[in-house]
Every structure is written in structure tokens, then in C-alpha cells.
Amino acid sequence: MTRVLSAVAWPYTNGPRHIGHVAGFGVPSDVFSRFMRMAGHDVLMVSGTDEHGTPILVLADNEGLPARELVDKYNQVIVDDLCGLGLSYDLFTRTTTGNHYAVVQEMFETCRRNGYMVEETTKTAISPSTGRTLPDRYIEGTCPICKYAEARGDQCDNCGNQLDPTDLIDPRSKINGETPEFRDTQHWFLDLPALAGALGEWLDQREATGLWRPNVIKFSQNILQEIRPRAMTRDIDWGIPVPGWEDQPTKRLYVWFDAVIGYLSASIEWARRLGEPEKWREWWSPAEDGEDAQSYYFMGKDNIVFHSQIWPAELLAYNGRGDKGGEPGRFGTLNLPTEVVSSEFLTFGDSQFSTSRGNVIYVGDFLARYGPDPLRYYICAAGPETSDAAFTWADFVTRNNSELVAGWGNLVNRTATMIAKSFGEIPAAGPFEEVDERVLATVRDGFATVGGLVEKHRLRAAIAEAMRVVGEVNKYLTVTEPYKMKDESQRERLGTVLHVAAQCVSDCNTLLSPFLPHSANKVHTVLGGEGEFMPMPRIEQVEELEPGNGAGHTAYSVITGEYSATPAWESRPVVVGAKVAKPTPVFRKLDPSVVEEELARASAG
Numbered sequence: 001m002t003r004v005l006s007a008v009a010w011p012y013t014n015g016p017r018h019i020g021h022v023a024g025f026g027v028p029s030d031v032f033s034r035f036m037r038m039a040g041h042d043v044l045m046v047s048g049t050d051e052h053g054t055p056i057l058v059l060a061d062n063e064g065l066p067a068r069e070l071v072d073k074y075n076q077v078i079v080d081d082l083c084g085l086g087l088s089y090d091l092f093t094r095t096t097t098g099n100h101y102a103v104v105q106e107m108f109e110t111c112r113r114n115g116y117m118v119e120e121t122t123k124t125a126i127s128p129s130t131g132r133t134l135p136d137r138y139i140e141g142t143c144p145i146c147k148y149a150e151a152r153g154d155q156c157d158n159c160g161n162q163l164d165p166t167d168l169i170d171p172r173s174k175i176n177g178e179t180p181e182f183r184d185t186q187h188w189f190l191d192l193p194a195l196a197g198a199l200g201e202w203l204d205q206r207e208a209t210g211l212w213r214p215n216v217i218k219f220s221q222n223i224l225q226e227i228r229p230r231a232m233t234r235d236i237d238w239g240i241p242v243p244g245w246e247d248q249p250t251k252r253l254y255v256w257f258d259a260v261i262g263y264l265s266a267s268i269e270w271a272r273r274l275g276e277p278e279k280w281r282e283w284w285s286p287a288e289d290g291e292d293a294q295s296y297y298f299m300g301k302d303n304i305v306f307h308s309q310i311w312p313a314e315l316l317a318y319n320g321r322g323d324k325g326g327e328p329g330r331f332g333t334l335n336l337p338t339e340v341v342s343s344e345f346l347t348f349g350d351s352q353f354s355t356s357r358g359n360v361i362y363v364g365d366f367l368a369r370y371g372p373d374p375l376r377y378y379i380c381a382a383g384p385e386t387s388d389a390a391f392t393w394a395d396f397v398t399r400n401n402s403e404l405v406a407g408w409g410n411l412v413n414r415t416a417t418m419i420a421k422s423f424g425e426i427p428a429a430g431p432f433e434e435v436d437e438r439v440l441a442t443v444r445d446g447f448a449t450v451g452g453l454v455e456k457h458r459l460r461a462a463i464a465e466a467m468r469v470v471g472e473v474n475k476y477l478t479v480t481e482p483y484k485m486k487d488e489s490q491r492e493r494l495g496t497v498l499h500v501a502a503q504c505v506s507d508c509n510t511l512l513s514p515f516l517p518h519s520a521n522k523v524h525t526v527l528g529g530e531g532e533f534m535p536m537p538r539i540e541q542v543e544e545l546e547p548g549n550g551a552g553h554t555a556y557s558v559i560t561g562e563y564s565a566t567p568a569w570e571s572r573p574v575v576v577g578a579k580v581a582k583p584t585p586v587f588r589k590l591d592p593s594v595v596e597e598e599l600a601r602a603s604a605g
Helices: 019-024 026-038 054-063 067-084 098-113 192-209 214-226 255-274 301-319 363-370 372-382 393-422 434-455 459-480 488-512 517-526 593-604
Strands: 003-008 042-049 091-094 117-126 139-142 169-173 181-190 233-235 251-253 294-300 339-343 346-348 389-391 538-543 555-560
Touching (some): 003 026, 019 026, 019 339, 019 346, 019 363, 019 372, 019 389, 026 042, 026 294, 026 434, 042 067, 054 067, 067 091, 067 363, 067 538, 067 555, 091 255, 098 117, 098 181, 098 255, 098 301, 181 301, 192 214, 214 301, 251 255, 255 301, 301 339, 363 372, 372 389, 372 393, 372 517, 389 393, 393 459, 393 488, 393 517, 393 593, 434 459, 434 488, 459 488
Parallel strands (some): 003 042, 003 294, 346 389
Antiparallel strands (some): 117 181, 139 169, 233 251, 538 555
16 A cells, blocks of 8 residues: 555636636546545545635725635635535645645745745836736736747746746736836745755656656756746735744735645645644655655646746755755655646637636536536546647537447446346346456456556546447447347346346446546446445535634635545456346436537627
8 A cells, every 4th residue: 555645736716617727637636546545545635725816816806805705705616616526635625724824834934944045135016007016927928038929927838938027028917918117125035046956856866757747847857947046925915924024014925835835734734634633744754664655746737837846846945955955844854746747738629718708618517517427527538638638519519428428328228227127136147158258357457457547647548448348348238139138048148148247337337436436326326236336525614723823714615525435446246136226327418409509608608
């Protein structure tokens, strides 16, 4: 057994999440986590909502709400959506908790004590019309390196280079198009050059494992070439107070400094709520036997730099492993990421998902109309794993109908219908023939093949292989023709074929359960199973652990769950005599008119 940390990117509370978001961080992390639990590993899956930064203040102004009320509003929307999607978090929390504030401030103070936080005078961008600081990502201009016209003030998405707003040619505010003013201000900078050697060594070690996707490791190594100190504080009054600058209420820690620390603070909060406040160390501290826990960070490609440079640099600085040395703080030495699992972008046809342009499909709307598993299936089968992928309603309807309904749903339905009609229960098997042994072996072999692909984050290939196995079982029923065995002399053979079919459906259900957990529970019931096959997450209202140190919450919603009953990743014999009634379809066939309806809805929106 290995301990596995699934560290899932923190969705930002500036509105509901769309399906492009969950294609990057949500579904891939959940499929992996569910599989790793089934494979016998001890998984801790954590995340939460990211709630600080100037964009929150901008939106709060637009909606006429205080910042805290705004993040409370969208935190609840996101919690409802992600739980509805079936994401099996051990804890999904938020960055405005007292626990998170305390952990972030401890990280900052130790990095500073070790010499990796340097105070400097720099230029900050100010909106002339409001006097408010403009965040780097709210400033656009021409990249000075590649001349891309829509580079951001923190990074150019075209060439991947880190930037400062002052680097941009013809900078402008994304909020109202005005030219920002740049004024002198004091900030704390993370001394990335003093950590570059350790970062480079760590990235080289990661490359040597062969685990990282090539685009992620190369991008991460390339940005080391232009590494420079990066400001970790901001001129803003919404965020975590800067230790030592408590007398300056308009100085706060940079939202990206605090957000990535959320993986650690969420783990600590989980342990505290469990009543075992030191248990988080099993996933974060180096193991005495050298078998450290494995940690996998899931996100979209626009967040690579923060997870392969900023967060590892913070950890190295905290551990005292840069050029300046130093000693770890009270958390002790902390493990660096095992792998940064970055997906590319899911686009809306040939355009980026964009709330402002109306190119958006919100998760909540999708779940309400089509349910969670059709979306999970689409993301796994056609998602942006290693290259951008285009979502279209036509493709979604086709895949739902021709693969999910006509393939897997049809196998479940025809098998259960024949068993219900001929026996009313799973029949005993007589002697197996070669055709029976062959299909059973094909399905059993799927566990190693599909599992190996999921473990390597190759979900498209994994679900394709699972569906190939489903196809082989459908072929088995076509070849053996149990529906033609009507004579009493054929009854033993009929029982054998339907027993084999039931066994294959049961095992295929296990193979597909990390991808399709909701329907896995339905199929389990169809075959006479009792209880919940795949444990599901739940929403809980919890009391604030440190009500005097945070954004002022007294209670808030979290996603959590009890996953110890997760079934093993293996074939399990079906129960002869388990009652099987005539089933209702597990999946819903969609009328082709859905395509036009959704396109019309998008146009009207």
C-alpha cells in the first residue's frame, strides 16, 4: 500500500464553474483517486475554493456585495456542483478559513526567516479611475519577447515566459481598457534565483522518472531560464494579512502564494476534523523507510507555472534547501510534488470557454439537464488530456447515444432483461465452453490493462479499453444467442450463458466505476446488489476551527466522504440467486434535437 495525495486545483470563487474547468482539474483527479483507492492505496484527496485577490473585489462591486458575501455565495454554488459531479474529496474546504490563514502565515514567516523573502521597492499598477490596484492578470498588452498581442501581466500564454505588468508594451486594463498608472510600492519577493538550482535539480529528477507529460516537464524547465524574484504581496485589502505588516491593512499576501498552500492547509484541516491533528504528516513528511507518499497535482495548463515553480519553490524555501540554506519551520520538512498532471484546454467548439462572451456551459446547468455520468464519460473519452479538445453538442449527443447507451447501457439492459425473464435471479453455471472461458478471460485481463492506463493518467485510452471489453461481451451475447434458447433441453446452457454474462457485466461495472460512479451504483442494483457500490461524497456544514483568525466565518459547507468501503479493483464472483428484476435503462438516449436546443439556448444567452 502506498499513501497517495491527490492535490486538486482550487476553483476560483468568481462565479459558477463551467465544464472546461472540471475537464482540467475535476474529473481526471476523481477517476485517478477512485481507482487508487480500489487498487488498495491510502488516498487523501483535498482541495477547496480559492477566494482572495482583486478579481473578487471587482466582481463584488459589480454585484453590489461585500467580498465575503460574494465568496460565500459562489463557494456554495461550486460545492453543490462538484459534489453533484461525484468528486470524492476527503475534504473540499476554502481559503478564507482561520486554519488556512495560520498555515499560510507560518509558511511565509519561515521562508522569510530562511532568507528567501526579500523586501524590495517595485512598481504597482493602479487603476486611475478607482485608485485600486490592478492584479497582474487583469492587465493585457503586447509581449516584449514574442510580440503576442494579448499577453497578461504575469505570463505570456503564447511563449510561456513570466512577465511583469511593466514589461508589457501598451499595457491596458482588462476591466475597462484604461492605461494603468505605475507607482512605487514596497513588497516582499520570493527569491526564486536563490532557489533555481534546487528547482532545476528537482525538475531533472522528475524528468528522469519518465512520469511527467513531456509538455509539462519541458515547459517547467524552460521557465527556469528566465527566473527572477517574484512579488508575494499585493496592495489590496482583501486577503491574508502579511506577518510583520499588520499595521498596513492595505497590504496582503499574493493570492497565488496562499492558494497553493491550500493543499497543505486542507490536509491539516482534514486531520484536525478527524480528531487526529498530526495525521496529515503521513502524506507530507518524508517517511523513515524512504517510501515517501506520492503526491499528484491536477490542473489545467494555465496553472503549470504555479505548481511546477512557485509551489515547489515555496516548499524548498520552507525546507531550507536553496542557496541560502535554512531550517524547516514547525511543520518539518515537506515533500515536493511527485507529478504535476496538467491537462490542456477543453474549448467550446473552436472558441475558448468565456463567461463574458457567452461561450459557456455551467456545470450546474449541465448536471440538471443530462446528469453527471454522461459529462464524466465525455471528459474521459474526448477530453483535453494532452492536447486541446473541442466540445460540441453534436459530439456529446453522438457519444452518449452510440457509446454510453448503445454500448454499455445496452449490455446491462439486455443481460438483466434476459435473466429477469428466464430466471428472475442470477442462475448457476453449468460446464463452461471455450467461448465462455474466452470472454471471461478478456474481461479479467481488462483489470490490468485499464488500471495500468489510469495509473499513468491516460484516461482516454483507459476508458476506450474498458469500452472495448464491453464490446467483446456484447459480441459474446450475439454469438451465443441466449434469446433463442427456449427449449427445456437448452435450459442448463441458457443458465450458463446468462451467468457468464452477469459475471462479465459485474466486472465491466467495476472497470467503469471510477469513470462512472453514479451509474455503477445503478448497475450494482440491477444485478441484485445491495447498498452503495461506489461511495459518494456528501456536503456537510462545519464549524470554523479558528473563528478569530480568518475572513469572519462561523460555519461553512465542505465536501467530504467515507470511502473505506470502496470495492477492490478485481473480479468478484456474482451471487447465484441474487434477484434480478426487469430493469429500467441506466442511461438516457438523447434526441438529436438536443443539439439545436442547446445552440439556441447559447445564442439567446
